[in-house]
Amino acid sequence: MNLPLTGPTEPLLDRIADALVERGYLILQDALDSALTQALFRRIQQLDEAHFQRAGVGREQDLHLNSTVRRDQIRWLEYDDAAESAYLDWMTRLREGLNRRLFMGLFDYECHFAHYAPGAFYKRHLDAFRGKTNRLLTTVFYLNADWQPSNGGELLIYPEQGEEALERVMPRAGTLVIFLSDRFPHEVLPARADRYSIAGWFRVNASINNQIDPPR
Ligand code: OGA
Numbered sequence: 001m002n003l004p005l006t007g008p009t010e011p012l013l014d015r016i017a018d019a020l021v022e023r024g025y026l027i028l029q030d031a032l033d034s035a036l037t038q039a040l041f042r043r044i045q046q047l048d049e050a051h052f053q054r055a056g057v058g059r060e061q062d063l064h065l066n067s068t069v070r071r072d073q074i075r076w077l078e079y080d081d082a083a084e085s086a087y088l089d090w091m092t093r094l095r096e097g098l099n100r101r102l103f104m105g106l107f108d109y110e111c112h113f114a115h116y117a118p119g120a121f122y123k124r125h126l127d128a129f130r131g132k133t134n135r136l137l138t139t140v141f142y143l144n145a146d147w148q149p150s151n152g153g154e155l156l157i158y159p160e161q162g163e164e165a166l167e168r169v170m171p172r173a174g175t176l177v178i179f180l181s182d183r184f185p186h187e188v189l190p191a192r193a194d195r196y197s198i199a200g201w202f203r204v205n206a207s208i209n210n211q212i213d214p215p216r
């Protein structure tokens with residue numbers, strides 16, 4: 001597969017940095033080269049069930065509690081596949097661009113594919129708790145070609161205080177959402193079709209005894 005070497009352009013980096021300073025989040029359509037978006041969609045569909053694991057909640061090991069909070073299946077991205085590697089490279093360039101502009105001290109990035117089978121959801125949650133984690137910035141990228149409103153599965157983004165959603169995002173191929181991990185509670189409404197996304201986190205280096213928190 002010949003994937004173009006991609007990364008956010010300088011004007012796009014400016015736009016992302018400005019939005020993070022002004023509002024703390026942004027939603028971009030057609031964020032990546034469409035060939036890469038399609039390659040990632042093929043990749044996740046080709047990985048069969050056996051490659052995925054039930055997603056957990058923090059350090060919680062209780063499967064029953066887990067499944068009342070989230071029902072997605074995940075698989076971490078690796079560099080040994082061309083499409084996965086191109087996505088990770090794009091995020092490296094985003095990390096470097098944001099560090100240059102905002103001095104955020106983003107240290108690394110990790111991300112996983114997520115498959116929400118019909119009926120799956122992720123209840124309202126925060127990805128990080130102030131001072132308790134090294135997750136600073138969340139990214140969610142959607143891979144679903146031809147997603148219909150009747151398929152549900154929207155991402156709702158809430159303000160720090162308040163019950164009314166700021167944004168309702170359809171998980172359409174090419175849409176990238178970026179937000180400060182400890183500021184925006186969010187949830188995934190039940191999907192009515194197979195829903196594919198890549199959720200990721202930029203982290204600062206807060207390791208103690210070489211233990212990077214949170215563990216996978
Ligand atoms: C997560 C998450 C949102 C989505 O994995 O923490 O909130 O739309 N995912 O897939």
Ligand code: MN
Pocket residue numbers: 125126127186
């Ligand atoms: Mn989340």
